[in-house]
Amino acid sequence: MKPGFEAVIGLEVHVQLLTRSKMFCACRNEYGGDPNSHTCPVCLGLPGSLPVINGEAIRMAIAFGLAVHGEIREASPFYRKQYFYPDLPKGYQITQGPVAIVENGWLEIPDVRVGPDSVSGLGPDTEWGARGGRRASPASGRSPSSRRIGIERAHLEEDSGKSSHELSEAASHVDLNRAGVPLLEIVGGPDLRSPQEAYDYLKTMHHLVTYLGICDGNMEEGSLRCDANVSVRREGESAYGTRVEVKNLNSFRNVRLALEYEIERQIGLVERGEAFAQETRGWDADKGETRPQRSKEAAMDYRYFPEPDLPTLQVTPEEVEAVRSSMLELPESRKARFIEAYGLTDYEAGMLLQSRAFADYFEAVARGAGNGKQACNWMLGEVSRTLNERGGSIEALGLDPALLAELLRLVEARTINLNTAKEAVFPALLAGEGSAAQIVETKGLAQVSDRGPIEALVAEVLAAHPEQVAQLKGGNPKLRGFLVGQIMKQGKGKVNPQLVNEVLDESLARG
Ligand code: ADP
Numbered sequence: 001m002k003p004g005f006e007a008v009i010g011l012e013v014h015v016q017l018l019t020r021s022k023m024f025c026a027c028r029n030e031y032g033g034d035p036n037s038h039t040c041p042v043c044l045g046l047p048g049s050l051p052v053i054n055g056e057a058i059r060m061a062i063a064f065g066l067a068v069h070g071e072i073r074e075a076s077p078f079y080r081k082q083y084f085y086p087d088l089p090k091g092y093q094i095t096q097g098p099v100a101i102v103e104n105g106w107l108e109i110p111d112v113r114v115g116p117d118s119v120s121g122l123g124p125d126t127e128w129g130a131r132g133g134r135r136a137s138p139a140s141g142r143s144p145s146s147r148r149i150g151i152e153r154a155h156l157e158e159d160s161g162k163s164s165h166e167l168s169e170a171a172s173h174v175d176l177n178r179a180g181v182p183l184l185e186i187v188g189g190p191d192l193r194s195p196q197e198a199y200d201y202l203k204t205m206h207h208l209v210t211y212l213g214i215c216d217g218n219m220e221e222g223s224l225r226c227d228a229n230v231s232v233r234r235e236g237e238s239a240y241g242t243r244v245e246v247k248n249l250n251s252f253r254n255v256r257l258a259l260e261y262e263i264e265r266q267i268g269l270v271e272r273g274e275a276f277a278q279e280t281r282g283w284d285a286d287k288g289e290t291r292p293q294r295s296k297e298a299a300m301d302y303r304y305f306p307e308p309d310l311p312t313l314q315v316t317p318e319e320v321e322a323v324r325s326s327m328l329e330l331p332e333s334r335k336a337r338f339i340e341a342y343g344l345t346d347y348e349a350g351m352l353l354q355s356r357a358f359a360d361y362f363e364a365v366a367r368g369a370g371n372g373k374q375a376c377n378w379m380l381g382e383v384s385r386t387l388n389e390r391g392g393s394i395e396a397l398g399l400d401p402a403l404l405a406e407l408l409r410l411v412e413a414r415t416i417n418l419n420t421a422k423e424a425v426f427p428a429l430l431a432g433e434g435s436a437a438q439i440v441e442t443k444g445l446a447q448v449s450d451r452g453p454i455e456a457l458v459a460e461v462l463a464a465h466p467e468q469v470a471q472l473k474g475g476n477p478k479l480r481g482f483l484v485g486q487i488m489k490q491g492k493g494k495v496n497p498q499l500v501n502e503v504l505d506e507s508l509a510r511g
C-alpha cells in the first residue's frame with residue numbers, strides 16, 4: 001500500500017447452511033438437480049402458502065455464534081426485504097432485521113504485522129485451495145501474533161434463485177432450486193487493514209464453518225460467497241473514508257486482487273482531491289478491475305417490515321446449552337490441546353487442523369500408537385505426501401487409522417526400522433495387503449537385532465573395503481557414512497541401525 005495511507009475493510013460473508021431442507025419449506029437443499037425440481041408452493045411464492053422456520057438452520061446459526069464468542073439473541077424477528085427480481089418469486093426475501101440471532105462476536109486471525117516467523121502455517125494445498133493464510137492461535141492464552149476481528153452480526157435469511165442469460169439468445173432462464181436455501185450472513189467489523197488480512201479472515205472463516213460442518217465451503221458452487229467493503233484514509237486519521245462495496249468475489253484470490261485494485265483506485269482519487277460517493281462495484285476478474293454497479297443515490301428502498309407469516313424467532317437458554325453441549329471441540333482449543341498433550345509445535349498443530357477429518361485421523365493414530373509426536377510426523381510426512389500425489393483428502397485415503405497405528409507400534413518396538421516402514425510396509429498397507437504385522441511376516445521384513453548376524457555383516461563389509469577403512473582411520477570421517485550405507489545395503493535395509501553403529505565402532509576400535 002502507498003505510504004501515508006491506510007485501508008479499512010469489512011467483509012460480508014454469505015454461508016449456505018448444510019441443512020437437509022430449505023429455510024422455510026421441506027424442499028431438498030441440494031446443489032444441482034434438474035432446474036426447478038426442488039420447489040414447492042412455499043419457495044415458489046404461491047399465494048396461500050406459509051413458511052415454517054427450519055430448526056436445523058437455527059441450531060447451526062447458534063453453533064456458529066458460540067464458536068465466534070457471540071451473543072445469541074433470545075428474540076430475533078424475521079422481516080420482509082422487498083425488491084423485484086425474476087429469481088425472487090415472492091417479490092421479497094425473508095431475512096432478519098435490526099436484531100440478528102448472533103451479535104457481537106469475534107474471529108481471531110494471524111497478525112500479519114508481526115512478521116512471518118511468528119505465525120504458524122496453514123494446511124497443505126490439498127485441503128485449503130491455494131496456500132497463503134495462516135491459522136489463528138488459541139483464544140486462551142491469546143498469542144501476540146493473532147488479532148481479533150469483530151463479527152458485528154450473523155443473521156438468518158433465504159437465498160434467491162438463479163438467473164441464466166447464456167442458455168439462449170432470445171430468453172433468460174430462471175432456476176429456483178436455490179430459492180429458499182438457508183443462508184447465514186456474517187457481517188464482519190471494519191477491522192481489517194489490508195488485502196492480506198481480508199484473505200486470512202476469509203480463510204479462517206472458511207475453515208471454521210467447514211470445521212463446524214455447517215457449510216461445505218464450496219466457493220465454486222457458491223456455498224460461501226463474499227462481498228468486501230473498503231475505504232481508504234490518510235494515516236493517523238480516525239474517521240473512516242467513503243466506502244465502496246465490491247461484489248462477485250468468488251474466490252480467495254479474487255478477494256485479494258479486487259481489494260488491491262480498489263485500494264489503489266481510491267488512493268488515486270483521494271490524492272487528486274476528487275470526491276467520490278458511496279457505491280456498489282462489481283469485480284471483473286478477466287479485466288482485473290472493479291466497475292460501478294449502483295450508487296448510493298440509486299440505492300434501493302427495501303421497505304422492510306416484520307414478516308407477518310412467521311412468529312418472532314425465539315431461542316431459549318436451554319436450546320443454546322443443548323447446542324453447546326453437542327458441539328465438538330473447536331479448532332482453537334483443540335490446537336492448544338494438541339500442543340500441550342502431544343508436545344507438538346504451534347506449526348505442527350496448525351497443520352494437523354487443516355480439516356476436522358484430518359485432525360480426527362491424527363488423533364486416532366496417536367491414540368492407537370501411544371505416541372502423538374510420531375503420529376504427527378507420519379501425518380505431515382508419508383500421509384500428506386500420499387494425499388498430495390493422489391490429489392485427495394484424508395477421507396479418500398482408504399486406510400483404517402488403527403492399521404497405521406499398528407505400523408507405528410512396530411517401529412517403536414524396533415520390529416522394523418523407519419525406512420522399512422516407510423518404503424515397504426506403508427505402501428503395502430495402502431494397497432490393502434493386510435495388517436502391518438502380516439506384511440512384515442509375509443515379506444520377511446523384520447529387523448535383525450541380533451548381534452551375531454550384524455557382526456558378521458560388519459566384518460564382511462570392512463573386509464571388502466580396506467581402502468575406505470584406512471582413510472577413515474586416517475581421519476576422514478565422511479567414510480563412516482559410506483561404510484554404514486554399505487552395511488545397511490548388504491543387510492537389505494532390515495538391520496537395526498543403532499546396533500550397526502555400535503558394532504562398527506567396536507570393530508574399528510579393535511583394529
Ligand atoms: P450495509 O447495511 O449497507 O451493508 P453495514 O453497516 O451492514 O452496511 O456494513 C456493511 C459492512 O461494511 C460491514 O462489514 C462493515 O464492517 C463494513 N464497513 C462499514 N463502514 C466501512 C468503511 N468506512 N470502510 C470499510 N468498510 C466499512
Ligand code: MG
Nearest residue numbers: 012185187227
Ligand atoms: Mg449489509
Ligand code: ZN
Nearest residue numbers: 025027040043
Ligand atoms: Zn420449497
